[in-house]
Amino acid sequence: MLELKNIKKSYKTGSFKQTALKDVDVKFRTEEFVAILGPSGSGKTTLLNIIGGLDRYDSGDLIINGKSTKKFKDSNWDSYRNNCIGFIFQSYNLISHISILENVEMSTILSGYSKKRRRKMSIDALEKVGLKDHIHKKPNQLSGGQMQRVAIARALVNNPDIILADEPTGALDTKTSKQIMDLIKEVAKDKLVIMVTHNPDLAKEYANRIIEFKDGEIISDSSPVKDDENKNDKFKIKKTSMNYLSAISLSFNNLKTKKGRTFITSFASSIGIIGIALILSLSNGFKLKIDDFEKDTLAQMPLIISEQTMDLNSMKNMANEKDNLEEYSNKKKIYPQKTMEANVHINKITKEYLDIIENIDNDLIGGLSYTRITGLNIFTKQNDEVKAVEKELFSSLPSNKDGTSSTVMTDNFEIIYGSESTNKEDLFLLVDSKNRINEKVLEILGYKDKKEINFDDIIGKEFKIVLNDDYYNENNGFFTINNDLNDLYNKENNITVKIKGIIRGKKDNMFGEMSGTGIFYNKSLMDYIIDKNKESEIVKVQSDKNYNVLTMTQFEKDEDKENMISFLGGNSIPKAIQIYPKDFESKDKIIKELDKYNKSKSKEDKILYLDQSELMTSLTGNIMDAITIVLIAFSSISLIVSSIMVGIITYTSVLERTKEIGILRSLGARKKDITRVFNAETLIIGLCSGVLGILIARLLIIPTNIIIENLSKLPDVAKLNPKHAIILITISVILTLIGGLIPSRIASKKDPVIALRTE
Ligand code: ADP
Ligand code: MG
Numbered sequence: 001m002l003e004l005k006n007i008k009k010s011y012k013t014g015s016f017k018q019t020a021l022k023d024v025d026v027k028f029r030t031e032e033f034v035a036i037l038g039p040s041g042s043g044k045t046t047l048l049n050i051i052g053g054l055d056r057y058d059s060g061d062l063i064i065n066g067k068s069t070k071k072f073k074d075s076n077w078d079s080y081r082n083n084c085i086g087f088i089f090q091s092y093n094l095i096s097h098i099s100i101l102e103n104v105e106m107s108t109i110l111s112g113y114s115k116k117r118r119r120k121m122s123i124d125a126l127e128k129v130g131l132k133d134h135i136h137k138k139p140n141q142l143s144g145g146q147m148q149r150v151a152i153a154r155a156l157v158n159n160p161d162i163i164l165a166d167e168p169t170g171a172l173d174t175k176t177s178k179q180i181m182d183l184i185k186e187v188a189k190d191k192l193v194i195m196v197t198h199n200p201d202l203a204k205e206y207a208n209r210i211i212e213f214k215d216g217e218i219i220s221d222s223s224p225v226k227d228d229e230n231k232n233d234k235f236k237i238k239k240t241s242m243n244y245l246s247a248i249s250l251s252f253n254n255l256k257t258k259k260g261r262t263f264i265t266s267f268a269s270s271i272g273i274i275g276i277a278l279i280l281s282l283s284n285g286f287k288l289k290i291d292d293f294e295k296d297t298l299a300q301m302p303l304i305i306s307e308q309t310m311d312l313n314s315m316k317n318m319a320n321e322k323d324n325l326e327e328y329s330n331k332k333k334i335y336p337q338k339t340m341e342a343n344v345h346i347n348k349i350t351k352e353y354l355d356i357i358e359n360i361d362n363d364l365i366g367g368l369s370y371t372r373i374t375g376l377n378i379f380t381k382q383n384d385e386v387k388a389v390e391k392e393l394f395s396s397l398p399s400n401k402d403g404t405s406s407t408v409m410t411d412n413f414e415i416i417y418g419s420e421s422t423n424k425e426d427l428f429l430l431v432d433s434k435n436r437i438n439e440k441v442l443e444i445l446g447y448k449d450k451k452e453i454n455f456d457d458i459i460g461k462e463f464k465i466v467l468n469d470d471y472y473n474e475n476n477g478f479f480t481i482n483n484d485l486n487d488l489y490n491k492e493n494n495i496t497v498k499i500k501g502i503i504r505g506k507k508d509n510m511f512g513e514m515s516g517t518g519i520f521y522n523k524s525l526m527d528y529i530i531d532k533n534k535e536s537e538i539v540k541v542q543s544d545k546n547y548n549v550l551t552m553t554q555f556e557k558d559e560d561k562e563n564m565i566s567f568l569g570g571n572s573i574p575k576a577i578q579i580y581p582k583d584f585e586s587k588d589k590i591i592k593e594l595d596k597y598n599k600s601k602s603k604e605d606k607i608l609y610l611d612q613s614e615l616m617t618s619l620t621g622n623i624m625d626a627i628t629i630v631l632i633a634f635s636s637i638s639l640i641v642s643s644i645m646v647g648i649i650t651y652t653s654v655l656e657r658t659k660e661i662g663i664l665r666s667l668g669a670r671k672k673d674i675t676r677v678f679n680a681e682t683l684i685i686g687l688c689s690g691v692l693g694i695l696i697a698r699l700l701i702i703p704t705n706i707i708i709e710n711l712s713k714l715p716d717v718a719k720l721n722p723k724h725a726i727i728l729i730t731i732s733v734i735l736t737l738i739g740g741l742i743p744s745r746i747a748s749k750k751d752p753v754i755a756l757r758t759e
Contacts, residue, residue: 007060022216027225035203038213082668086155088165125153145176247676266688269642273693275635302578332455337436367580375569386485418501424525426500468536539570647739662755682740690732
């Protein structure tokens with residue numbers, strides 16, 4: 001039984017209130033054909049919508065199976081519409097982008113039967129209305145009568161108890177109208193049919209009961225239900241829902257009808273993905289290449305233990321010092337350099353440390369080179385005045401352990417002026433990257449306080465090295481220094497040395513930068529001096545004594561004596577050491593040994609090494625990461641833009657499909673189902689754009705690699721990591737889903753009645 005009790009309904013448009021139903025009080029039997037007659041605007045459609053649960057009454061009650069619907073929730077109404085009600089509209093209301101079979105199936109999708117069963121039900125329903133041969137046609141390929149037959153099949157397929165028909169023949173000619181009426185009468189003989197019509201003749205011919213309607217009120221009823229009639233007739237109501245697969249197939253069909261637009265949308269939103277995929281493949285590929293490169297080359301960069309090391313920050317400060325000097329210039333000039341003392345760590349290389357290095361497994365070491373110093377008594381003549389020179393300003397050029405001329409020299413330095421030589425008489429001036437040289441060195445060269453000096457003025461500068469027996473005088477077991485500088489300068493045994501060339505650390509070479517500046521001599525000079533001085537009186541005496549023969553103070557450590565003999569030029573001590581590991585593993589093992597030494601030492605006595613390769617790789621790694629992040633940030637903007645675009649497109653789609661939303665709701669779809677349909681649509685677009693983006697990026701990698709190979713000789717640099725590909729597709733789906741979120745919520749909130757009235 002269906003009963004309307006004092007139903008009232010009015011619509012507000014702005015401040016204007018339009019009463020559609022004044023006070024409707026009527027009962028319907030479970031099996032009867034009711035025709036509602038009445039002029040346009042009298043509230044017939046409103047009545048049907050309220051009976052069908054599409055629209056809500058303002059007051060009164062709708063009683064189904066004796067139960068009030070006052071407390072019905074949305075879900076109860078949805079189930080009621082899907083199970084109990086079949087709507088037939090004047091304008092057919094078919095979904096145009098799917099076949100008529102799918103239109104009929106749409107009604108069953110919501111009832112949750114299996115796909116196979118639903119298909120059979122739908123085909124059966126279409127057979128009943130005489131359209132079995134047309135099931136794969138689209139609605140616009142049918143005549144009006146045929147479309148209304150489809151609507152009837154759709155209304156019947158779930159075998160509802162109530163058929164609500166709103167002017168079903170209003171758009172059809174008389175002959176077709178009769179056929180449709182016959183069909184409704186035939187298929188709904190055991191149901192309640194409530195049909196709104198303008199046509200009193202049709203009503204009289206087909207209906208068993210005629211209700212006349214005017215101004216929202218019933219003015220006559222040919223067969224009202226009496227109070228004592230059977231009240232045990234029941235309608236059936238069960239839950240409805242649309243699963244995700246159905247939502248996706250519905251959206252997929254919709255997108256199929258807009259292939260061009262879907263493709264362009266997907267392509268546009270894939271641009272961000274393409275950008276990021278390319279950037280990731282490049283950075284990924286470069287990192288792999290750098291790893292290879294490191295293994296080949298960087299492993300062979302030396303561990304450097306120099307006399308001075310400084311922390312990198314102070315080095316940076318020094319580099320940033322403003323002086324307008326050009327780096328690695330071709331100018332034949334020299335400039336003074338301020339002495340830097342901040343953050344300098346002095347490495348005191350001890351015998352213990354040297355022993356550790358000597359004992360490192362030879363298999364780990366590819367090469368070992370030392371820079372040694374020995375005591376030299378050096379003099380120069382400026383303006384006819386002889387001056388003594390600090391011996392600390394002189395050191396030897398690096399040489400191998402066995403004394404052979406070192407590859408360290410050619411690996412790390414370049415001769416920028418003059419020529420190479422191993423003669424003991426030849427000296428070299430080492431300048432820094434800005435051609436600067438320590439002020440003290442400039443002073444002894446005779447260029448104190450000069451702003452710049454020409455290379456040519458430096459070359460040929462002469463020094464005299466005085467041997468110990470001429471330099472020191474013995475006096476009853478202790479020694480004094482000969483003070484007559486002019487006499488010393490002119491001794492017969494003196495060795496005359498001259499500056500032969502100017503050298504500079506190679507560009508971006510740590511060792512070069514760490515070597516400082518100064519005057520360097522060949523190992524041949526050192527060997528010659530040590531040879532001579534070993535036999536000198538002072539060294540011979542010093543070797544026997546436990547006190548300093550110049551100051552007459554007692555030695556505290558064995559080391560002190562060693563250092564004294566070196567100071568006297570009777571031996572040499574290493575000032576810097578370069579260790580060349582065979583490979584990365586060897587380097588780690590060597591470093592372990594060196595670290596062992598430092599463990600037990602105080603901060604001051606620690607010997608710090610410089611790992612050039614590590615510096616290089618962490619630098620290149622960081623730069624790569626930074627560039628990658630910046631580029632990805634840029635491409636991400638296009639991702640955001642594309643998700644906004646998808647949002648807009650989804651919103652347009654919502655507007656376009658308003659009618660469809662109404663139809664789905666009239667068939668019993670829940671708000672949630674509508675959201676699902678549109679989410680499914682954005683999901684498909686997101687997936688398409690993600691996959692498309694990856695495919696295009698994959699294709700673009702081919703020419704990219706060809707270009708890179710032409711430029712850099714590196715083959716196959718760009719490589720897309722499959723993990724990145726999957727992550728990017730996921731991001732694309734998530735972003736488009738977010739973009740479509742608002743439009744799909746708007747869709748679900750649409751009032752089904754208004755949606756159905758939309759054209
Ligand atoms: P009928 O189907 O008998 O032609 P309706 O039920 O469609 O009449 O409409 C009844 C009255 O309610 C009409 O005056 C119509 O303008 C008004 N009406 C119907 N729907 C709305 C709505 N959504 N908003 C405002 N007024 C409405
Ligand atoms: Mg109407």
